[in-house]
Amino acid sequence: xxxxLRSMFQSLGVRNYRLFASxxxxxxxxxxxxxxxxxxxxxxxxxxxxIALGVVTAFQFAPMMLIAMYGGVLADxxxxxxxxxxxxxTFGLLALGMGLLVVSGAAQLWHxxxxxxxxxxxxxxxxxxxxAFVPEMVGPExxxxxxxxxxxxxxxxxxxxxxxxxxxxASFGVxxxxxxxxSTYLAVIGVLLLMRPGxxxxxxxxxxxxxxxxxxxxxxxxxxxxxxxxxxxxxxxTMGMNFMLTLPLLARVDFKVDAARFGLLGSxxxxxxxxxxxxxxxxxxxxxxxxxxxxxxLFGVLETVLALAPSFLVAVLIxxxxxxxxxxxNNVANQRVQLGVPAQIRGxxxxxxxxxFVGGTPLGGLFVGAVSQRYGAxxxxxxxxxxxLVAAAAIALLEARRERVRVSIDLLPRPGLRVSVPGAVASxxxxxxxxxxxxxEPVVSGVLGDEPGAVAEAEARVGRASAAR
Numbered sequence: 001x002x003x004x005l006r007s008m009f010q011s012l013g014v015r016n017y018r019l020f021a022s023x024x025x026x027x028x029x030x031x032x033x034x035x036x037x038x039x040x041x042x043x044x045x046x047x048x049x050x051i052a053l054g055v056v057t058a059f060q061f062a063p064m065m066l067i068a069m070y071g072g073v074l075a076d077x078x079x080x081x082x083x084x085x086x087x088x089x090t091f092g093l094l095a096l097g098m099g100l101l102v103v104s105g106a107a108q109l110w111h112x113x114x115x116x117x118x119x120x121x122x123x124x125x126x127x128x129x130x131x132a133f134v135p136e137m138v139g140p141e142x143x144x145x146x147x148x149x150x151x152x153x154x155x156x157x158x159x160x161x162x163x164x165x166x167x168x169x170a171s172f173g174v175x176x177x178x179x180x181x182x183s184t185y186l187a188v189i190g191v192l193l194l195m196r197p198g199x200x201x202x203x204x205x206x207x208x209x210x211x212x213x214x215x216x217x218x219x220x221x222x223x224x225x226x227x228x229x230x231x232x233x234x235x236x237x238t239m240g241m242n243f244m245l246t247l248p249l250l251a252r253v254d255f256k257v258d259a260a261r262f263g264l265l266g267s268x269x270x271x272x273x274x275x276x277x278x279x280x281x282x283x284x285x286x287x288x289x290x291x292x293x294x295x296x297x298l299f300g301v302l303e304t305v306l307a308l309a310p311s312f313l314v315a316v317l318i319x320x321x322x323x324x325x326x327x328x329x330n331n332v333a334n335q336r337v338q339l340g341v342p343a344q345i346r347g348x349x350x351x352x353x354x355x356x357f358v359g360g361t362p363l364g365g366l367f368v369g370a371v372s373q374r375y376g377a378x379x380x381x382x383x384x385x386x387x388x389l390v391a392a393a394a395i396a397l398l399e400a401r402r403e404r405v406r407v408s409i410d411l412l413p414r415p416g417l418r419v420s421v422p423g424a425v426a427s428x429x430x431x432x433x434x435x436x437x438x439x440x441e442p443v444v445s446g447v448l449g450d451e452p453g454a455v456a457e458a459e460a461r462v463g464r465a466s467a468a469r
Contacts, residue, residue: 008281011146016195017137023191024153027088030184032161032270033168034095036263037177038112039248040169041102045109048253050377052109053245054369060116061361063124064354069213071125072132072351076212076344080133081200085192087126092185094119099178107175127358128351131334135343139201144335148281151331155277155323158270166263216348219341224402226340228289228395230356232296233333238360239387240303241326242368242380243269249377255312268316272323280331286339287332293396295329300389307382333357 012018039053046052074083098115101107138146168177220226247269251262302322309315334353341349364384372380 008145008278009149011138011142011149014138014142014199016199017134017142017146019191019194020133020137021149021153023188024150025157026187027184028154028157029161029164030095030181032158032266033165033177034181035244036162036165036266037169037174038116039244040262041107041174042109042112043248043252044174045107045112048249050245050249050369050373050380053248054365054367056112056116057242057245057361057365057369058363059113060120060123061358061365063117063120064127064358065360066124067121068124068128068351068355069216069348072128072216072348073212074125075129075132075347075351080129080136080347081192081195081197083129084126084133085189087122087129088185088188088192090122091119091126092182092189094122095178095182095185099175099182102173102175102178127354128347131338131350131354132347135338135346136200136202140339140343143338144283144285145281147335147338148277148283148331151277151327151334152274152281155270155273155327158266158273160267162263162266162270164263166258166261170258212348216345216352219345220349220352223340225289226337228399229292229333229336230353232292232391232395233330233353234356234360235391236296236299236326236329236388237357238364239368240299240384241358241361242364242384245365245369246372246377246380246384249372250315250381251312254377255315257312261312265312265316265319268319269323272320272325273327276324276326276328277331280328283335287335289336289399290396292329292332292336293392293399295325295332296388296392297396299325299329300385300387300392303385303388304382305385307378307385 012021038056042052042056043049094115098107098111101111134146134150135143165177168180220230243266247265248262251257251265257265299322302318302325306315306318306322309318337349337353338346368380368383371383
């Protein structure tokens with residue numbers, strides 16, 4: 001049992017990561033307190049308008065689609081620890097400003113829209129930097145565990161935050177929730193200052209050069225395993241993860257519960273997510289694409305069932321496994337991407353990943369908000385679940401067809417068929433035998449992305465061969 005716990009919390013043995021995780025759980029708890037307050041404030045100011053909630057969601061996530069790639073470029077080029085200090089200070093000042101507006105009674109709906117847009121802009125720089133900073137703290141061997149613990153930290157905060165937020169609103173009103181969140185950013189800034197920069201696993205920083213974004217896009221386009229991950233998370237992020245919009249409506253309009261009980265619904269979602277995150281923390285290798293598809297399909301089924309819940313208590317019970325399936329999917333997708341790309345381009349790749357993951361949320365939020373406004377929150381939830389389920393089934397059929405083709409090629413009696421790796425883009429072409437005086441082309445057998453570390457190893461071999469020439 002003790003060995004299992006050590007394996008589950010391996011990354012916490014690294015001082016820098018332990019500091020980071022402790023600061024994150026404080027700050028993220030405040031973020032969820034504010035999220036509940038913001039949703040409640042919008043419903044109050046807009047007279048329970050689903051469209052208004054959708055607009056806030058769109059403003060908050062639109063910058064991720066528009067400018068996150070520039071955040072990824074800066075993350076690859078600059079000191080990530082210092083960048084996070086700047087973004088955390090900005091978040092704190094924004095929360096303080098909005099809190100003062102609400103407490104003074106001057107807050108209007110357009111203030112919330114502006115605040116959401118500014119918050120999302122800062123998030124477009126913070127998120128890819130934070131994602132790329134994790135490997136610097138724990139190294140490549142600790143990355144799978146750290147990704148799961150990051151999710152556990154996030155969902156521990158999500159478990160605590162909505163309940164605390166609901167109680168704060170019930171006791172003191174909406175304004176103090178923003179002020180509480182503003183104070184929590186001091187914890188993150190403090191732990192970043194306490195870190196030991198000399199213990200970070202810093203790789204070679206990307207040089208200032210043209211074509212950096214294009215290089216990341218080219219790498220993804222040539223990798224079927226990455227394309228599958230990106231396509232699936234885009235559907236989950238755009239259509240399936242609109243709980244910030246649909247759960248408040250389900251609780252307040254359909255079940256007619258107060259703020260404290262609404263917080264319980266969010267905490268139940270986080271409880272399931274936390275269990276899934278801890279269960280996945282013992283993973284040490286890059287997960288398979290089929291595992292990714294399986295968790296996506298399960299999430300789609302459970303979200304669809306949630307739309308049929310006949311009572312608030314039943315909805316709370318269904319939300320627990322729904323949250324577990326969602327986080328299991330998110331963790332597997334994150335691990336497949338992070339463990340499948342070289343370190344010097346990881347910031348840009350993770351920026352693209354977050355763009356497709358949450359960048360589609362503005363469009364999804366507006367669409368699901370419009371459906372929920374016309375047909376009710378249940379219709380919006382069902383739309384998300386069915387969309388994810390259809391996407392997972394379609395990608396699974398394409399993957400099965402691709403694997404049948406690959407198996408048939410492998411069975412052909414064609415000696416010398418190998419997978420070349422020019423710039424980490426795989427192509428199955430027969431290779432001529434090398435001449436005695438010629439250096440052989442760097443190759444890796446198999447299909448790129450199917451084995452843990454295959455891409456990183458191939459990139460390194462190509463780089464060494466090129467340097468030798």
